[in-house]
Amino acid sequence: MIELQPFTLDDAEVLISKIKDERMLLQFAGPMYRFPLTADQLKEDLHDPKRTLFKIVDQTDHTIIGHAQIFLKEEAFLLGRILIWDENNRGKGYGKKVMKELLKYGFSHFDKKTAELNVYDWNTGAIECYKKVGFTIDPDIRKEAVIDQETWVSLNMKINKETFELQES
Numbered sequence: 001m002i003e004l005q006p007f008t009l010d011d012a013e014v015l016i017s018k019i020k021d022e023r024m025l026l027q028f029a030g031p032m033y034r035f036p037l038t039a040d041q042l043k044e045d046l047h048d049p050k051r052t053l054f055k056i057v058d059q060t061d062h063t064i065i066g067h068a069q070i071f072l073k074e075e076a077f078l079l080g081r082i083l084i085w086d087e088n089n090r091g092k093g094y095g096k097k098v099m100k101e102l103l104k105y106g107f108s109h110f111d112k113k114t115a116e117l118n119v120y121d122w123n124t125g126a127i128e129c130y131k132k133v134g135f136t137i138d139p140d141i142r143k144e145a146v147i148d149q150e151t152w153v154s155l156n157m158k159i160n161k162e163t164f165e166l167q168e169s
Helices: 009-018 022-032 039-046 094-109 124-133 161-168
Strands: 002-006 051-057 062-074 075-082 114-120 136-147 150-160
Touching: 002 094, 009 039, 009 062, 022 075, 022 136, 022 150, 039 051, 051 094, 062 094, 075 094, 094 114, 094 124, 094 161, 114 124, 114 136, 124 150, 150 161
Parallel strands: 075 114
Antiparallel strands: 002 051, 051 062, 062 075, 114 150, 136 150
16 A cells, blocks of 8 residues: 655655656656756755645555645646656556555545646556546647657647546545
8 A cells, every 4th residue: 555645855856866867857757857857956846835845655554655736726736746756557457556556635624626647648548547547648738858869759648537536436
């Protein structure tokens, strides 16, 4: 089992150590952070009243296995900056559990009917994980980011509260 716990500046060093290069930072956080990731950038997020930062803790051994954030938008909340940092932990269902916990938190703490996220179109493992939780791709929203002369296409995915609650019951 996993648990979302509040992320603090004391957790910054571990997260920063996991972001190895500019490509990984862009995949993890989109274009808002600058490489190398710093505690000051994370501190900005911690002081942003529209952001809620979490560390993802494996309850079996109480180790921190990842990071996630929720960002409040006008009409929805956005799940983002989600990272399970040990590649050996990927494909084990942690992603689906993290998504469900983030959605439970978001729908119970914020008066929003929709959750959304952005994911690069080449990240098929993440896209499949999000679909299993109930997210669908919004074909009208796409963004692009350029890195190393490559263009990465970001897809927007959404789930409404009703759909999520039906799946959980």
